[in-house]
Each structure stands twice: as structure tokens, then as C-alpha cells.
Amino acid sequence: MAAGARVMFAPCISEGLLLRVQSLLYVGVSVESIMQRHNESVEKQGGPSNCNDLLTHSYVRRQERVIRRSIYELDADVAVSINMWVENHQSHVFFDEDFSDVDPLTLGIQTEWQLQQMIRFGNHSLIASDSRFRTTKLKYPVHSLLVINEDNKVIPVAWIVAPKFESSNAHKWMRAFYNRDQTKDPAWNLAGFIVDDPLADVLTISDVFQCSVMISFWRVHHAWHKNLVKKCVDNEMRATTSRRLHQAVDNICQQRGSKRLFEDFIEDFFDESDFVDYFKATWYPRIVFVVSDSQWGNRLYQEFHKPRAGVTMRKSKKKEEPVLEDLPKEYYDDVSAFIL
Structure with a gap:
């Protein structure tokens, strides 16, 4: 019985699953995480007897070793x-x-x-x-x-x-x-x-x-926050600065402002010289380039302040509607998107 069970639940891996496992290993996903996801998928399908594809921890570990050797x-x-x-x-x-x-x-x-x-x-x-x-x-x-x-x-x-x-x-x-x-x-x-x-x-x-x-702008917000923590000592001023930048992006996304909002920010927060100098050197030229585009106002798109909300694009009601909603929180939580 035991031998039969081992044969029944031996690794049975399709080419698609193998490629998926290899891709996950290539980007650094751990063997444990891969097995956890696979086991959850197997459970959803009603157990190993109802699955065409089965993985074992030792098999995935062997694949990991092969990839490690190949990328040295x-x-x-x-x-x-x-x-x-x-x-x-x-x-x-x-x-x-x-x-x-x-x-x-x-x-x-x-x-x-x-x-x-x-x-x-x-x-x-x-x-x-x-x-x-x-x-x-x-x-x-x-x-x-x-x-x-x-x-x-x-x-x-x-x-x-x-x-x-x-x-x-x-x-x-x-x-x-x-x-x-x-x-x-x-x-x-x-x-x-x-x-x-x-x-x-x-x-x-x-x-x-x-x-x-x-x-x-998710990456931009992340970089701003990281440097505010480093360069702005006062917690209250840090929060005020972050809020002001946040509002500027929000207003521009809703076509209620221009690059002048960032110019005003630089003037109003000149006392925070460390962060303002960083902002002027690193981000201001890039943002002005985007906002100053001649056709900017007519091609703006934004999905803002919607946790786990993604971009919904509907080309035509008569045709298949390309819709992508509920993007991962880490990518679209506190995001503004400019269509260029």
C-alpha cells in the first residue's frame, strides 16, 4: 500500500509547470514558497488524486541546485x-x-x-x-x-x-x-x-x-519617503512635506495644477534644504519634463487612492474590453499614472 501510494503521488510534471517553477527559481523565489503555493493549488483541486501536475520538495530543490550551478x-x-x-x-x-x-x-x-x-x-x-x-x-x-x-x-x-x-x-x-x-x-x-x-x-x-x-508614481513616492526619513529630522515637518508633495501630484493628475505646484513647494520648504536640494537635483527636472509635455493635459489618466485598484481600460463596448483591475497593492497603492 505504501509503495503504491508513493507511485501514485510521485512527481508528475508537465512542461508548463516545469517552466513555471524554473522561472520562479530564476527570480529568487524560495523552494518553500513554491511548494506552499503548489500545495495550496493542489488542495483547491481536491487533493493529489485530482491533479495532473504534482511537485515534491526534493524535485524543486534539485531544480534550484541546477539553476544555481548554471548562474555562477x-x-x-x-x-x-x-x-x-x-x-x-x-x-x-x-x-x-x-x-x-x-x-x-x-x-x-x-x-x-x-x-x-x-x-x-x-x-x-x-x-x-x-x-x-x-x-x-x-x-x-x-x-x-x-x-x-x-x-x-x-x-x-x-x-x-x-x-x-x-x-x-x-x-x-x-x-x-x-x-x-x-x-x-x-x-x-x-x-x-x-x-x-x-x-x-x-x-x-x-x-x-x-x-x-x-x-x-509609486516608485517616486517611495523614493521621496525614504529620503524624507533621512534628510528631515522633525516628524511633523516630514509629514507636512510629504502631504504637500502628495497633494501636488494629486492635483496635477486631476488637471487642477501645473509644474508651478512643485515650484511653490520648493519656495515654501526652502528651510528643509537637505531634502529640497535632493528634490531639485533628482526629481524636479524629470517631473517638469513629464508635466510640460505639450499634449499633457489631454492625455492624462489616473487611478488614485484606491487600495488594490488598478487601471481599467475600456476601448469599446461592442468589442472585447481589455480590463485589468485589482493590481497588486504594492504596485498601485498610492499611485498616480500619467498617460503620455
Whole structure:
């Protein structure tokens, strides 16, 4: 009986589940978290006897070891190491160009499972760029492209290894990414593209994907708060400063203000010189660039102060309505989005 039970519940893994597990391990999700999610899914389906796909802790652990070995530095020379990895993972690479001290590294990575999720959940919907994925730990920043599945969970559908999202190769990798999806499904198109960096190459994104481009201010608010804590000693003044910036963004999103709101902020809070100097040097030029766009007022979109509320885009009542609601709280809690 025991032997039969072991055979019955032995690992039975489809290619789709294997690719999903590998993708989760690649981005650093722990074995325990993967098994917890899998076990919850099995329970929802009524137990192991009702499932076609079964995982075991030891199997996922083995996959983790394989991935760890594959991502170790392969050569002392960075260029050689990267080329070796690319050669061993050709099916996962959709963009690769030789780099040097002058030309920066740009590498586009997407597994077959990620491509399937991109086609399934990105078609006539939204894709978001996360430019802060482990930027403090990696030599080369990784930009994650994300979609939301039917369970309102974030799925990374591609990774772009590049110094900046607005790098000189941006148009090339975006075109390669778009063509890869179009080859898989010629009807595939985006409804909108969300970036979290005001310096992202909006014109290139709009040109390649032929969709609206939105800038999420979640990262901006996060950076403001972090630096307020560092540079503003008085708690009451810190709260007042944060509230004022918050109101400025809110008013601009609702077309009740302009860049003058930020100019007034700088004048009114000049006593907080540490934070104001940081704001003027780091954020003011970027924000003014966005707000000063000549067609800014007519292309504004915002979803503000709605916990777990996402973007709802309805193109036509007669056609299929691309709707994406209930985005993860960490991405859209306290968010303003500018359509450019």
C-alpha cells in the first residue's frame, strides 16, 4: 500500500509547470514558497488524486541546485562569462548584442513559459516595467516586464539586463520583444505600457508597441519617503512635506495644477534644504519634463487612492474590453499614472 501510494503521488510534471517553477527559481523565489503555493493549488483541486501536475520538495530543490550551478560566474572575464551563458540558453534569449566599454550590455531573456504567459495575459491588456529588481545586488541592473494573471498575481514575462531602460539599444530590444510575441500570435497587442521611471524612452515604447504609455508614481513616492526619513529630522515637518508633495501630484493628475505646484513647494520648504536640494537635483527636472509635455493635459489618466485598484481600460463596448483591475497593492497603492 505504501509503495503504491508513493507511485501514485510521485512527481508528475508537465512542461508548463516545469517552466513555471524554473522561472520562479530564476527570480529568487524560495523552494518553500513554491511548494506552499503548489500545495495550496493542489488542495483547491481536491487533493493529489485530482491533479495532473504534482511537485515534491526534493524535485524543486534539485531544480534550484541546477539553476544555481548554471548562474555562477562561468569565466573571470565578464564578456566571456555572459557569452557562455547565452550559448547555453539560446532558447531563452530574444536579444543579445556584443558589448564593450563604450557599448553597454543589453540582454533580453524570456523563457517559453514566460512567452506563453505574455501572450495569454498581455494581449489587449497592460504590461508594467519594474526597474528596481535587485539593483543594489547586481552588477548589471535587471528590468522586469510584468503582467497580471487571472488571480491578480504578478508574473514576470521577460527580463532586460541593461544599464538603463532608456539605453541606446532600447528600440532594438523592444522591437525584438514585440516581434517575438507577434510571431507567436499575430493578433497580439498591448492596451498600455506602464513604466516606473520618468526618464524611460516613452517615444520608443509608444512607437514599438503602438499603445498608451503611463508613468507610475509609486516608485517616486517611495523614493521621496525614504529620503524624507533621512534628510528631515522633525516628524511633523516630514509629514507636512510629504502631504504637500502628495497633494501636488494629486492635483496635477486631476488637471487642477501645473509644474508651478512643485515650484511653490520648493519656495515654501526652502528651510528643509537637505531634502529640497535632493528634490531639485533628482526629481524636479524629470517631473517638469513629464508635466510640460505639450499634449499633457489631454492625455492624462489616473487611478488614485484606491487600495488594490488598478487601471481599467475600456476601448469599446461592442468589442472585447481589455480590463485589468485589482493590481497588486504594492504596485498601485498610492499611485498616480500619467498617460503620455
